[in-house]
Amino acid sequence: MRLQLPDGTIRDIGREVKTVAALLTGCNINPLEVIVTKNGRLIPEDATVSGNDEVRVFLVAHGG
Amino acid sequence: MPAGKKECIPTCDNCGDPAIFFDPGLQRHLCERHLCLGLEHRVTRALTRHNMVSDGDRIAVGLSGGKDSSVLLSVLSLVIPEHWDAEIIAVTVDEGIAGYREETIQSAVSLTQQLGIPHHIVSFQSLFGTTLDSLLIAHPLRACTACGILRKKALSDAAREIAATSIATGHNLDDAAQSVLMNYFRGDFERLLRDSSSREERGFIRRIKPLHEVNEKEITLYSMIKGITGLLPECPYATTAFRAEVRTLQAAIEYHYPGASRRIITGQESLNEQAKKTIRPGTVSYCASCGDPCSGPVCQACGLLAGLNKRD
Numbered sequence: 384m385r386l387q388l389p390d391g392t393i394r395d396i397g398r399e400v401k402t403v404a405a406l407l408t409g410c411n412i413n414p415l416e417v418i419v420t421k422n423g424r425l426i427p428e429d430a431t432v433s434g435n436d437e438v439r440v441f442l443v444a445h446g447g
Numbered sequence: 448m449p450a451g452k453k454e455c456i457p458t459c460d461n462c463g464d465p466a467i468f469f470d471p472g473l474q475r476h477l478c479e480r481h482l483c484l485g486l487e488h489r490v491t492r493a494l495t496r497h498n499m500v501s502d503g504d505r506i507a508v509g510l511s512g513g514k515d516s517s518v519l520l521s522v523l524s525l526v527i528p529e530h531w532d533a534e535i536i537a538v539t540v541d542e543g544i545a546g547y548r549e550e551t552i553q554s555a556v557s558l559t560q561q562l563g564i565p566h567h568i569v570s571f572q573s574l575f576g577t578t579l580d581s582l583l584i585a586h587p588l589r590a591c592t593a594c595g596i597l598r599k600k601a602l603s604d605a606a607r608e609i610a611a612t613s614i615a616t617g618h619n620l621d622d623a624a625q626s627v628l629m630n631y632f633r634g635d636f637e638r639l640l641r642d643s644s645s646r647e648e649r650g651f652i653r654r655i656k657p658l659h660e661v662n663e664k665e666i667t668l669y670s671m672i673k674g675i676t677g678l679l680p681e682c683p684y685a686t687t688a689f690r691a692e693v694r695t696l697q698a699a700i701e702y703h704y705p706g707a708s709r710r711i712i713t714g715q716e717s718l719n720e721q722a723k724k725t726i727r728p729g730t731v732s733y734c735a736s737c738g739d740p741c742s743g744p745v746c747q748a749c750g751l752l753a754g755l756n757k758r759d
Binding site: 400402413414415416418424425426427428429430431433441443444445 | 453454455456457465466467468469476479513514663664667668671672678679681685691694695698699701702
């Protein structure tokens with residue numbers, strides 16, 4: 384799996400099935416402060432990712 | 448995830464479509480369609496329950512061009528005509544923040560054109576003779592405090608100029624919970640019990656917050672789904688604010704204790720109701736400099752500007 388963080392950093396995170404919440408908290412990211420897409424589709428934090436999924440994390444911009 | 452991990456694709460509690468959002472406080476999953484419908488419903492409910500709108504109103508919607516105010520304007524333009532005979536006018540305040548404001552103002556202009564809503568733009572430069580950037584270079588002020596005071600004044604002046612009966616702002620549930628916590632941390636009892644929504648009869652233009660039951664993540668998702676704003680920059684001064692620290696704390700509390708933010712606000716509302724029974728509202732006077740209603744001899748904005756002129 385390929386994980387793209389809000390700062391543009393890309394990490395290879397293996398193929399094992401894991402929840403989005405576990406993935407994020409493992410990166411010290413609070414799931415409430417970000418939006419996540421899997422292969423371009425929005426997913427909630429209790430969804431799982433695995434295999435060759437492309438996971439992208441967007442920061443919830445504050446203010447405005 | 449327990450051992451023997453399986454793929455999990457949560458579905459919407461309303462229709463069974465793939466979920467895009469999980470609300471841990473309410474323990475429910477929502478798809479794109481039901482997240483949007485739910486948000487619009489909660490805004491309508493807030494407007495109705497708190498009597499925020501009446502027929503004949505002229506509502507000035509504070510539109511910075513960021514996601515909260517853009518979603519607010521979009522939702523109001525949808526739900527107000529369905530329920531009330533009221534007018535909406537967008538008001539943008541250009542504080543003069545280089546590298547940030549140009550893009551968000553352009554976004555605000557595009558949105559109002561797309562929605563066909565009249566748009567009134569005022570600037571710190573034209574109202575106060577300086578931009579926020581210049582002000583902060585010349586004076587050691589807290590950026591968000593100074594900006595907040597002057598922006599509030601600019602928005603009130605603009606609302607008065609267009610004869611608005613109320614000012615709607617994009618403050619959301621997270622903002623409200625953070626404000627309560629900040630006032631506790633500061634020990635600011637007066638601000639904790641201040642209720643601007645009920646002050647219209649005392650010379651202030653009523654302020655309404657129709658997004659106060661919606662959290663920031665839902666607003667961001669609504670904006671993405673509806674294509675309301677793209678990825679916009681964050682205010683360069685925001686990271687230095689006390690609010691930024693409280694926001695991180697509040698998000699952590701909400702994550703570990705789902706629903707805590709709603710409970711903080713509900714508790715605050717109960718406290719306000721109790722306080723109204725025992726505390727008399729303060730006397731309203733009028734600013735000796737600009738004539739605006741205020742609680743002292745001069746309003747906060749005129750006090751700030753006068754202090755700066757003395758230092759110059």
